Amino acid sequence: MQKQKMKPVDILIVEDNPGDARLIKEVINGNKIQCQLHLVKDGVEAMNFLNRKEEFTGSPRPDLIFLDLNLPKKDGREVLAEIKTDDNLKQIPVVVMTTSQAEEDILKSYSLHANCYVTKPLDLDQFVNVVKSIEDFWFSLVKLPTKE
Amino acid sequence: MIISKGKGTFQLMVIMIFVSLLVAGISIYIVYHVVINEKKEYLKELSENQIGIIESISDEGKDITGVLKLLKRQQKINASIGKTGEFVVGYLKNDTIFYLLDHLRYDFFNPKPIAFNSVIGEPMRRALSQRTGIMTGFDYSNKEVLAYCSYIPKLRWGIVTKIDISEVNESFYKSGLYAGLIAIVLVTIATFFFRKISNPIAKKIMESEENLRAILDATQESIYLLDRQGKFIITNRIGTKRFNLSQADAIGHKISEFMLPELALSRMEHLNNVFSSGKPEQFEDVRNGFHFEHHYYPCFKDDKVNYIATYSRDVTEIKKKELELLKLNRILKALGKSSQVMLKATDELSYLEEVCRIVVNDCGFAMVWIGYAQNDETKTVEPKACAGFEKGYLESLKISWADNERGHGPTGTSIREGQTVVCSNMIMNPAFEPCREDATKRGYASSLALPLSDNDKTFGAITIYSSEPDPFTLKEISFLTELAADLSYGILSIRSKIAKTKVEKELLESEEKLTLALENASIGVWVWDILTNEIEWDERMELMFGIKPGSFAKTYDAFESFLVDEDIPHTRKALRKALEEEIHFETVYRIKLGNGGVKYINAKALVTKDNNGKPVKMTGVCFDITEMKKDAEQVLFKLNEELMRSNKELEQFAYIASHDLQEPLRMVSSFTQLLAKRYKDKLDEDAREFIQFAVDGASRMQTLINDLLAFSRIQTKGREFTDVDMHEVLEQAVYNLSINIQAKNALLTNGELSVVYADEGQMIQVLQNLIGNALKFSMNAPLIHISSKEENDYFIFSVKDNGIGIEKQYFERIFQIFQRLLPKDEYEGTGIGLAICKRIIERHGGKIWVESEINKGTTFYFTIKKIQRS
Incomplete structure (x- = not known):
């Protein structure tokens, strides 16, 4: 699925709900930007992926992380905290994407240096819009640090 | 005894004239006698003179006739004896008296000899009869004369010196006439002056007598003055009226004449007693239903009873009053007795019985009963006690206080209206219809029903029956009302006494229990006398505060010195609040212990105030709650922990619920929408509608969950x-x-x-x-x-x-x-x-x-x- 010119973008999706993961994939795949999507289903896997541990030894460094907060094994908040306290990882923008509209979650996320916080809309069209906007923002609008 | 003025004066005058004349007559008579005697003496002297002269002359033998003539002259000289006075000389010759000289009425030259035995010439006859002395008799000319007769034996001449009685009398007749006239004039004048002087006095006497009479007549008591036979000497108006007599008719008649023989006898007996003893007597009798009281007083004259003064009065009313008074006294006595009974009574029923007994025995009423109003269907009056009744009579009456015919009797009315009901005459009173026959059979003529009340609430009645038809005077009713009031009071006070005893017993028991509880619960009791600022602690208080019994200094400062410093302000505040406001004192403070620890004390108190609302005393308890406090703290801590955990769990739950519920929802919504979008050409209208329903449902579910979450967070968040x-x-x-x-x-x-x-x-x-x-x-x-x-x-x-x-x-x-x-x-x-x-x-x-x-x-x-x- 590689495209010419553009270096493919690696997106890590940390999502235990396969439905959501699928939806995100559906939306991203429908876009122009070449994306390499990586899906992990819990916090531990996510950290292993980022630290290239265990089965993820050959994994790429993601350009963007979609992080759900409620995850099995390791909570999304812990994952966020670990990323943002890790000097190697903290540059990676993390989009907290969750069902929760709870204020404390939003606050907590930002205080853990989440780059943005998005509530998953119920409506499919809105969902598509949200994901598209994120994609556009982070890959077209924003200048990201180059990978190592 | 009063004589009419004119008539009296006339009589007085006549008497006075009569007396004057009598006195004058007697005076004249005496003077007359004196004059007569004088005349007699004079005549005698004159005669003896003449005789002397004649005898001396005759002795010398002179011519008799010449002597006689001389005598005659002499006679004329001596004729001062009076006009008719003369000296007569006569002699007896042939039983015929011859006079020697011519005399006044004797013609010497034509002598008319007087026969010796004729009636005239009596003095000479006496003289010639040789009876010397003074005499009165008819002379030769048949005139009555006063004469002195004497006899000269030598010459055998009788000599008479005489004077006409008429001459002697004439002056006396005259003086008598004058004396009479003078007496009449004098008496008239005297009477005039007497009247002038005596009139005012008499008037005064009359007035005073009139006044006395007025007093007598005005007096409402009969007053008599009686003599020994019981005759009226004086009566007053009422006194005679009592016998239907006029005063004039009564005076002089015996009192017994106007009386029944039996009564008269008793009167006379009393009369005689007073006369004989000289001491007053008092007695009473009854006449035609009227009651009289009599007083007999002796009137003395010279230490002897001569009259009896009596006065009698009608005491019927007084007797009636006395009887009433007697009755009232009996009621009063009953009142007093019932009060005593009340004081002693411990049992209501026996008290009622006792009062009934007193009313019948002491007041003399025929019967009495006390009934209580029942609030049952027929509003019966339940007899509780009675006296003077035969058993079962009252029960048979079935008296009611309902507002119907049965309840209109005196007792029912009295209870219903709370009024005293007097039924003076059972025979006449329609209210007695239901029980008249019964009552009259038993001889009850009248009744009085008095309500028994507690404040304004009538709870029963006392009904009193009398055998007299009209026995209840106002005063009696008032006393009996008082008796009923006392009875009400007594009943209520017995009830309250019983209740009080019960309460006291309970109080004692509860006090015992309290003491036991205080002992066992180690509750200290304290009393703070605010006026003297002295605090009394019981032993448990001292024990609690860790000091020796009796060593507490009894002041507020001493108390405060035990307190932990931080607890002093709020304790003071609580005390002030309790004293100033209507709040009980309650606080918890800590006290310092000798070993450096503290005790938690819970103190509670009540404030006693005087009439002006000024606090005077605070009575309180203290209990050691240290252990409790510790337990409570632990419990509280645990509870708090639990609550926090539960809150956290709840939060977690709500969060999870909202989050985890929404995810599947979104799946449903998103994928149905995706389905619709991707396969829209392949789906028919129905399929699209169904998908829409699913999407809507999911959407609503999400709102619901959000709202629920918001709702649950109102309190916590x-x-x-x-x-x-x-x-x-x-x-x-x-x-x-x-x-x-x-x-x-x-x-x-x-x-x-x-x-x-x-x-x-x-x-x-x-x-x-x-x-x-x-x-x-x-x-x-x-x-x-x-x-x-x-x-x-x-x-x-x-x-x-x-x-x-x-x-x-x-x-x-x-x-x-x-x-x-x-x-x-x-x-x-x-x-x-x-x-x-x-x-x-x-x-x-x-x-x-x-x-x-x-x-x-x-x-x-x-x-x-x-x-x-x-």
């Missing part, structure tokens, strides 16, 4: 209260609803809104929900008015619309969670908005309610407490 300007709140709410407001073309107005102390976010939510509601349930163009006002401790806010309105029966229900009144397809919403409002308002200590009219509009009101800053 509320913010601190601050001063909130409701204008700003409204502004924010309107802003939040702006799209909706524009869509509905609604007009919002508001009045002056207060600043409240509240959670701003929640206030926004409340107004937003209420305005949202108004928009939602509107017709045409909504008009919404928001206003507030102050009332007591609250601000009242109102949100008023002109919408469809709510039926009254749903006013409560709309505030319950998930309660909807209208179908979902017409009015969207979860039915949680008003429940959230209610919860928020309640968190603020306020209330929310609604007033509405169908098709006219709805007004929501909510209150927020003024200033809740702690």
Whole structure:
């Protein structure tokens, strides 16, 4: 699925709900930007992926992380905290994407240096819009640090 | 004894004249005798003179005739004896008397000899008979004369010196006449003057007598003066009237004549007694139903009783009064006795019996009974006690106090009306109809029913029967009323005495229990005399405070010295509050122990105040709650921990619920939508509609979950209260609803809104929900008015619309969670908005309610407490 010119973008999706993961994939795949999507289903896997541990030894460094907060094994908040306290990882923008509209979650996320916080809309069209906007923002609008 | 004035004076005059004449006559008579005697002496002397002369002359033998002539001259000289006085010389010759000289009425030259035995010439005959002496008799010319006769034996001549009696008498007749005339004149003059002098005196005497008479007649008592035979000497008007006599008829008659023989006898007996003993007597008798009292007093004259003065009075009324008094006295005595009985009584029934007995025995009434009003169906009067009745009689009467025929008897009426009912004559009184026959058979002629009352409530009656038809005087009724009042009081006081005894017993028991409890619970008791500022502790207090029994210094300072310093201010405050306000003292303080530890003491007290509301005493208890405190602290700690954990869990739950419930929901929604989108050409109309239903359902479910979450977080996630300007709140709410407001073309107005102390976010939510509601349930163009006002401790806010309105029966229900009144397809919403409002308002200590009219509009009101800053 590689495209010419553009270096493919690696997106890590940390999502235990396969439905959501699928939806995100559906939306991203429908876009122009070449994306390499990586899906992990819990916090531990996510950290292993980022630290290239265990089965993820050959994994790429993601350009963007979609992080759900409620995850099995390791909570999304812990994952966020670990990323943002890790000097190697903290540059990676993390989009907290969750069902929760709870204020404390939003606050907590930002205080853990989440780059943005998005509530998953119920409506499919809105969902598509949200994901598209994120994609556009982070890959077209924003200048990201180059990978190592 | 009064003589009429004119007649009296005349009589007096006659008597006086008579007496004067008598005196004059006697005087004249005496003078006459003296004069006669003088004349006699004179005549005798003269005669003896003449005789002497004649004898001496005759001795010398001179011519007799010459002598005689000489004598004659002499005679003339001596004729001073009077005009008719003369000296006569005669001699007897042939039994015929011849006179020697011519005399006044004797013609010497034509002598008419007088026969010796004729009746005339008596003095000479006596002289010639040689009887010398004075005499009166008829002389030669048949004239009565006073003469001295003597005889000269030598010449045998009789010599008479004489004077006519008439001459002697004449002057006396004259002087008698003069004396008489003078006497008449003098007496007349004297009488005139006497009258002049005596009239005023007499008048006075008369007046005084009249006055006495007036007094006598005015006196209402009979007054008599009687003599030994009982004859009236003096009576007064009443006295004679009593016998239907006039005074004149009575005087001089015996009192016994006008009396029945038996009565007369007794009177005479008393009369005689007084006469013989000289001592007064008093007695009474009865006459034609009238009662009289008689007093007999002796009247003395020369130490002897000569009259009896009596006075008698009608004492019928007095006797009647006395009898009444006697009765009243008996009632009074009964009153006194019943009071004594009351004091001693311990049992109500025996007290009633005793009172009944007293009334019958001491007051002399025929019978008496006491009944209590029952509140049963027929309102019977239940006889409780009686005296003078045969057993069972009262029960047979079935007396009632209901307002019907049976209850109109005296007892029933008395109870029903709370009045004294006098039934003077049972035979005549219709109220007695039901029991007349019975009563009269038993000889009861009249009755008196007196109510027995507790304050104004009549609970029974005492009914008294008399065998007399009209025996109850006002005074008696008043005394008997008093007796009834005493009886009421007695009954009530016995009841209260019994109750009191019971209470006292219970009190004693409870006191014992209390002491036991105090001992066992180690509760200390203290009394603070505020006036002397002295605090008394019992032993347990001292034990509790860790000091030796009896060593407490009894002052407030001594008490305070035990307290932990931080606890002194609030203890003082609690004491002051209890003394100044109507609050019981209660506080907890710590006391320092010798070993450096502390004890928690719970102190409670009551304040005693005097009549002016000034506190005088504080009585309290203390108990050691250290252990309890420790336990409680532990319990509290545990509870708190548990609560925190549970709150946390709840939070977690709510969070998880909202999060985890929404995910599957979103899956349903998203994938059905994706399905619709991707396969829209392959799906028919039905399939698309079904998908829409699924999507809508999921959407509503999400709203529901969010609302539920919000609802659950009102309490736990509320913010601190601050001063909130409701204008700003409204502004924010309107802003939040702006799209909706524009869509509905609604007009919002508001009045002056207060600043409240509240959670701003929640206030926004409340107004937003209420305005949202108004928009939602509107017709045409909504008009919404928001206003507030102050009332007591609250601000009242109102949100008023002109919408469809709510039926009254749903006013409560709309505030319950998930309660909807209208179908979902017409009015969207979860039915949680008003429940959230209610919860928020309640968190603020306020209330929310609604007033509405169908098709006219709805007004929501909510209150927020003024200033809740702690």
